[in-house]
Amino acid sequence: MHPAHIRLIAPSGHAHDPVAMARGVARLREAGCTVDGEEVLARFAQRFAGSDAERAADINALATAAVLPDIALTTRGGYGAARLLPQLDYPALRERLHGAPIALVGHSDFTALQLALHAKSGLCTFSGPLLADLGAEVPDDFSWRQFWATLTAPTAQVCWTTSARAGLDLHGPLWGGNLAMLCSLLGTPYFPVIDDGILFVEDVGEAPYRVERMLYQLHLSGVLGRQQALLLGSFSQCAPGHRDNGYELRDAFAQIRAVAGVPLVDGLPHGHGAEQLTLPFGAPARLRVEDGRARLEIGGYPHLDCANPAGPPEKP
Numbered sequence: 001m002h003p004a005h006i007r008l009i010a011p012s013g014h015a016h017d018p019v020a021m022a023r024g025v026a027r028l029r030e031a032g033c034t035v036d037g038e039e040v041l042a043r044f045a046q047r048f049a050g051s052d053a054e055r056a057a058d059i060n061a062l063a064t065a066a067v068l069p070d071i072a073l074t075t076r077g078g079y080g081a082a083r084l085l086p087q088l089d090y091p092a093l094r095e096r097l098h099g100a101p102i103a104l105v106g107h108s109d110f111t112a113l114q115l116a117l118h119a120k121s122g123l124c125t126f127s128g129p130l131l132a133d134l135g136a137e138v139p140d141d142f143s144w145r146q147f148w149a150t151l152t153a154p155t156a157q158v159c160w161t162t163s164a165r166a167g168l169d170l171h172g173p174l175w176g177g178n179l180a181m182l183c184s185l186l187g188t189p190y191f192p193v194i195d196d197g198i199l200f201v202e203d204v205g206e207a208p209y210r211v212e213r214m215l216y217q218l219h220l221s222g223v224l225g226r227q228q229a230l231l232l233g234s235f236s237q238c239a240p241g242h243r244d245n246g247y248e249l250r251d252a253f254a255q256i257r258a259v260a261g262v263p264l265v266d267g268l269p270h271g272h273g274a275e276q277l278t279l280p281f282g283a284p285a286r287l288r289v290e291d292g293r294a295r296l297e298i299g300g301y302p303h304l305d306c307a308n309p310a311g312p313p314e315k316p
Contacts, residue, residue: 013049200233
């Protein structure tokens with residue numbers, strides 16, 4: 001098998017921490033990967049990683065590339081991906097990438113692109129670590145191993161501890177991502193219509209009442225009611241404010257559990273934290289809960305015919 005060829009894409013915020021970005025590139029290269037596209041790390045237009053046209057070109061270039069990379073890896077999140085959606089060449093991207101062994105990987109603001117690419121091109125992308133995550137001062141072994149294990153195999157499995165009721169055994173397409181980005185595209189042509197799915201959500205820096213409000217938006221719009229289950233990932237830095245009188249995330253989730261009519265399964269180790277799962281967006285999945293443990297089995301997604309580094313390299 002050949003070493004993975006990784007191309008960097010920067011659809012959102014600029015590289016405000018160049019040291020972390022350089023660490024991420026160094027770790028990938030030490031693991032045997034080829035990395036190109038580093039020029040996007042030097043682009044800067046206010047808070048963005050270049051102009052809208054430049055950032056959209058990062059994505060559209062995949063449709064015309066003579067040789068596709070194995071992985072198109074997002075540098076970081078922030079904001080800006082939604083501005084690109086009308087500029088993407090969805091028919092060309094579908095023709096070139098549908099079924100191809102390429103993984104478009106990212107999370108946070110990248111969720112907007114995942115939603116749009118699935119809705120308009122039927123593409124399966126991956127919610128997973130950013131270059132900024134791979135360049136953390138202390139690399140996360142779990143995230144690194146799960147990243148490569150998922151991308152280089154036809155199936156993936158993840159287990160975690162949950163307080164959800166036992167006896168669940170559900171099937172459906174796995175989809176979701178950042179909760180704020182999901183809600184921002186509701187009612188637009190870029191929000192996919194997915195029925196009987198397994199929807200996962202995560203967020204960062206939102207007060208519990210704001211998390212509840214966004215979940216209510218999914219509920220009142222009918223999206224939640226059409227799903228098999230809602231998986232709750234990491235909601236980091238989501239503490240109540242001084243006016244909330246102790247109203248916490250558990251209260252918000254209890255309220256949604258009471259009104260949504262679908263199972264809520266907590267504890268998914270994915271979000272804006274050290275642990276990052278790599279989850280194929282739109283792939284068939286099976287969710288089971290028994291004895292305080294949830295098991296998610298995923299298959300039917302494009303996987304790579306390239307080497308799987310055994311573990312994260314030491315810090316450069």
